[in-house]
Amino acid sequence: MKPVRLPASATNPLPRWGLLLLCLLYILSGLIGRDPWKQEDAAGFGIMWTMANGTWQDWLAPHIVGLSMPQEGPLAYWIGALCIKLFGWLLGDVLAARLATIIFFLLGSIAVWYGTYVLGRRPEAQPLRLAFGGQPEPKDYGRTLADGALLIYLGCLGLLVHSHSTSANALHVSMVGVALYSAARYFDKPSNRAALLLGLTLGLLVLTRGWIVPLALWLGLLALDQIRTKAPALRLVGLSLPMALVVGASWALASQNLLDAEQSSIPGWTAWNLEHFALPNWTALKYLASNGIWFCWPAWPFAAWAVYAWRRGALPLHIALPLTFCVMSLIVAIMHTGSDESILLPLLPPLAMLAAFGLPTMKRGAINAVDWFSVMILTTCAAFIWLGWIAKQTGWPAWLARNAFKLAPGFKPEFNLFVVLIAVAASIGWIVLVHWRISRRPSVLWRAVVLSSGGVILCWLLLMTLWLPWGNYMRSYAPVAHEMAEQLPPQSCVGSTITPAQRASFAYFSKVPFQRIDGMQCDYLLLSGSSRIKADSQFRRYGDDWRLVWEGHRASDRNERFRLYRRNR
Structure with missing residues (x-):
């Protein structure tokens, strides 16, 4: 028997303009007004910027001004580089590259919504017919479930940072949704x-981002088709697989035929894929258990309940399909050789979809418990964000201000009235939402997740408005890159062993013409290290004919050191 019994009043959908506004509010927060930050954000932008300002060979062999980056794949960087080419003159290269990030996020959100809508209209997903009528129509029921899936997707904690980074991860999670x-x-x-x-x-x-995840998903779909139809999956084998091979191999074929063997990224890309695939291991399982709980919150409790509620008999398609995606993604995760959050991203779209089908079966007490938990935890987080901002602006509370400035020595707080008004409006909106949920006690399906998603978006918006200058000061390489550029004469050649993110930031902000360090043909050498490492011992491995001409670091990091050496002639 179906576990769902609902009146039509429970399927009142959210307005389309409200969903679109919520998505734009979510994705635009944190993309405007900041520099590329260290790690994958700056590295991804560096690849896009190099492609946009390079030749056609640079599009086939991704690199950051000479540093080969064969990992992952080129699709996200192609789109970002195209955005820079088209809109860089108007928006600046950084913001133009982030147009691709916005496209990736909206693509994933639309895919999650429509995927849930397609499955939610199916006959086996419909609630039981009521004795005197009044049950929802299939389209209304599917649309309400899709609204709930999108809200859950937006509320996933693991999506926050990765969906706002200029990297392949932002496109990867969206393409899993597609x-x-x-x-x-x-x-x-x-x-x-x-x-x-x-x-x-x-x-x-x-x-x-490589062939491991799509291969696992295809195998899972092949098994599901066999179980459901009891017949050979001719279309999956004869149409889907050849199409995937042609599209997936197009870059490799073009690179191998149009580039020299030394330029091609395909050997490095193949090795990177194989390095991330091994037998299941305890380290990966422990990482999944310890990080997946918060990374997939709040989707996984609702998803687990959906599987439990629909457990009787053969699983219907709206449970079996997203569950197949979850199972295959989990298998890939436990066969991963490292500790990387990105391996958990493919879990988010299917978990959000599964969770939506768990909403109609939840008891009122469980829904209220989730709501009160969300209100208490997220309101406390929002209040602490406000308190921290007040401490930086006024010095009160003293202990909080002292800790904030201790983490970012030399930071000078700035007051932006427009930003403060946005944060105030968002906070008032949160209060109104909580009051509406508690006072009206609506019966719509998405009531169980509206506070969780709204609270997460509120906290992210406050962080990316009130705390953005502080975060930019902590994680941007722009000041130290400008400082180093003053020590270089025009048209200098610089070799370097710094990280990809550092290389991208220095190349963009200081316009340094980096070269490969092979052969040591450059007159300047930029190295990064710790303050505990002596400057005169750092360049010994490159020979003794070097002289230190500059040393600097980000103001927020006292241990990190960048040193520029000049060759003695």
């Missing part, structure tokens, strides 16, 4: 067109 939507279309109404769309999506996933 693959889930394509699979829903295929299993809902099998056709050659749906099979080709699924193959195209899996091929684009290969170009986004």
